[in-house]
Amino acid sequence: MEDTAKRNFPLTRIQRLIGERMLKAKRTKPCFYVKAKADMTELMTIRRKLGKALGAKVTSNTFFIRALALAASEFPAMLGRLCDNRIVIADEINVGFAVNSPQGLVVPVIRSADKKTLGRIAALDELLTNKARHNRLALTDIEGETIALSNLGAYGIDSFIGITPPQTSTILSAGNVVRTIVPVHGCPEMRKIVELSLAVDHRVISGAYAARFLSFIAEQLQNPKELI
Secondary structure, eight states, rough: OOOHHHHHHOOHHHHHHHHHHHHHHHOOOOOOEEEEEEEOHHHHHHHHHHHHHSSOOOOOOHHHHHHHHHHHHOOGGGGGEEETOOOEEOOOOOEEEEETTTTTTOOOTTTTTSOOOHHHHHHHHHOOOOHHEEEOGEEEEEEEEOOEEEEEEGGOOOOOOOOTTOOSEEEEEEEOOOEEEEEEEEEEEEEEEEEEEHHHHHTTTOOHHHHHHHHHHHHHHHHGGGGG
């Protein structure tokens, strides 16, 4: 009886809701996928010192949120949604980022992320993540997502493809930062490389547009001082 109980347990309300929404998104959105790699060596080198200077915990996730938001300001169609045969562009760049909580996956949202400094994003990233892990998120903390981020690098996952949430047309997935030998000016060199993936609703966004968007994100991550 005890073994059976361990193998059978009810879904939480949040798990049921997320499951229903993800299933609907997967069934109704004809997504395509693009991938790119970014050299994170400089970013990882300055991250800790930058955190001390800003007085906040700066993680790779902080940089991903900042880069994603700034890229969306340059490529606003990535914020589009199909509504009654019209593409409607969101008024705000609100980045939702996936967090594993005791009740299942939750998605806190940093509103107007393109207008916030890296330090402010770092502080909100830490605050919302802690609230999520202690089941203290308010409704206002999870509302208004217009573009999404999922980062599984902390779990040692090198690459994966996310499911575009129902209310968005774009999700950026980031994997682990991996030490890799790559050619630099014709010579082999050890660098820290991350693989990035985009899942995009093809009804709203073209492949070429999404490719340029992802390249813009990779370029920013490779030049992290532009994100400060």
